[in-house]
Amino acid sequence: MIIKLVFGPINEEEIDLPVHYNRPLQGLFYSLMSEEMPGYHDIGTKAEDKKLKLFTFSRIYPSGPFKVQEKRMRFKGLFTIFFASPIEELVDSVLNSLNEQKIFRIEKNSFTLVKCEKVKAFVKEKILVKTLSPITVYSTILLPNGKRYTHYFSPYSSDFKKLIEENLKRKSSALKLPIRDSHFSIEPYGITEKNEKLLFYKDIIIKGWTGYFILKGDKKLIELALNSGLGAKNAQGFGMVMSVKKNIVEEENLNYFQNYKTVQMV
Numbered sequence: 614m615i616i617k618l619v620f621g622p623i624n625e626e627e628i629d630l631p632v633h634y635n636r637p638l639q640g641l642f643y644s645l646m647s648e649e650m651p652g653y654h655d656i657g658t659k660a661e662d663k664k665l666k667l668f669t670f671s672r673i674y675p676s677g678p679f680k681v682q683e684k685r686m687r688f689k690g691l692f693t694i695f696f697a698s699p700i701e702e703l704v705d706s707v708l709n710s711l712n713e714q715k716i717f718r719i720e721k722n723s724f725t726l727v728k729c730e731k732v733k734a735f736v737k738e739k740i741l742v743k744t745l746s747p748i749t750v751y752s753t754i755l756l757p758n759g760k761r762y763t764h765y766f767s768p769y770s771s772d773f774k775k776l777i778e779e780n781l782k783r784k785s786s787a788l789k790l791p792i793r794d795s796h797f798s799i800e801p802y803g804i805t806e807k808n809e810k811l812l813f814y815k816d817i818i819i820k821g822w823t824g825y826f827i828l829k830g831d832k833k834l835i836e837l838a839l840n841s842g843l844g845a846k847n848a849q850g851f852g853m854v855m856s857v858k859k860n861i862v863e864e865e866n867l868n869y870f871q872n873y874k875t876v877q878m879v
Contacts, residue, residue, distance in 0.1 A: 614704045614840060615697040615732040615855070620717065620724045622689070629724050630686045633813040634673065635850040637719045642670060644712040646703055663786055668698035669842030669853045671745035687795050691727060693743050697853060699788060699840040720877070734839045735856045739803060739829045742854040746822025747810045748844040749851045766869060768801035768808075777843050783835055784841055785833035790833050797830035814849055821851055828854075 615879035622628055631637070655729055671694055698704050706731070716723055736748035750773045751765045766773035778797045785792055802825040810821050826843075 614699075614701055615695060615734060616708070617681060617728075617730040617774075618696060618726065618734055619691055619709070619728040619730075620694070620714065621691045621727045622722070622724045623716070623784065623834075625689065627673075627687055627689050628724070630673070630719065632681060632684050632686050632718070634686070635814050638670065638673070638694070639849055641717065641719055642668070642707065645714075647707040648706065648710055648713075648866035650691070665784060666848030667700055667784060667788070667841050668696070668703055669847035670697070670850050671853045672850070678679055678711065688694075693728060695732070695850075695853060695855070697840050697842070699837055701782070710729050710870050715770045734836070735858055736832055736836050736839070738832060738835070739827065740856045741833060741858060742826050742828055743857045744823045744826070744840070745821050745853040745855055746842075746850050747812065747852075748826075748845055749819055749821040750844045750856070751820075752776070768799075768804050768822050768826070774799050776845075781838055781841075783836060789835070790837065792833050794831045795834075797834045798828070800827045801825075802827050803875060814846070819846065819851070824856065825857070856857075 643833060654708050673689040674693040676691040676693070677688060678685055681687075686819060696704070696707060700752075711726055716725060717723075717871060742827055748768075749765065751763050752772065754762045756762055762776060766776070777799050781797055782795065797854040801822075804822060804824045806828075808822050808824040812821065821844075839856065841847060843854055846852070
């Protein structure tokens with residue numbers, strides 16, 4: 614399930630965030646789900662010998678202009694964040710908290726929820742998607758001196774495609790999804806060096822890629838990719854994608870999505 618959240622600052626105050634805001638934004642979503650699923654931060658979803666955190670979120674999209682100064686991002690007015698998870702209980706816990714709370718905070722910024730929309734994504738065996746947050750794919754190598762080196766893969770690398778496929782199938786196995794055809798592929802669409810992004814998370818540099826990609830595979834795997842993200846570090850705000858054709862947004866209130874209307878999403 615994908616939801617679109619539109620927030621507004623209190624008293625039209627300026628929003629002032631660090632440029633690398635993934636961690637405080639992740640903290641907001643963990644706080645929203647903590648009332649009904651308090652242990653998910655530590656437990657996650659079991660997948661063989663790993664614990665997967667099956668949710669993701671987008672970058673922050675201000676409705677108007679913004680400025681960047683001294684590693685801070687400042688803007689006024691409304692801003693949009695997308696959140697997604699294949700686990701309905703997880704999304705419901707976020708929605709319930711959004712419905713109950715009046716004021717939300719990221720660092721010193723206070724804001725209120727203006728609108729909540731449920732996104733119905735266009736799903737086929739072959740779709741074009743656009744990143745809402747950078748996709749990161751990497752491998753960690755142990756060097757002879759005992760130090761670890763992280764190598765990030767380009768979207769044109771076979772390892773990039775292979776690791777994304779393996780990650781998605783691991784999620785599918787953890788959720789016990791009925792997949793008829795396990796084949797899945799991802800191809801970059803017009804990606805250049807300009808699409809490479811560097812972000813900091815806990816003082817660690819993470820390399821990711823934005824832009825358009827073509828996904829092919831079983832509908833269940835495509836839907837899972839949209840609901841859980843692609844690549845690594847999804848729960849840290851990486852790898853969220855949205856199909857760019859025929860997306861339908863259902864605008865609904867927070868009282869369990871009643872009395873909604875449908876609009877086209879460009």
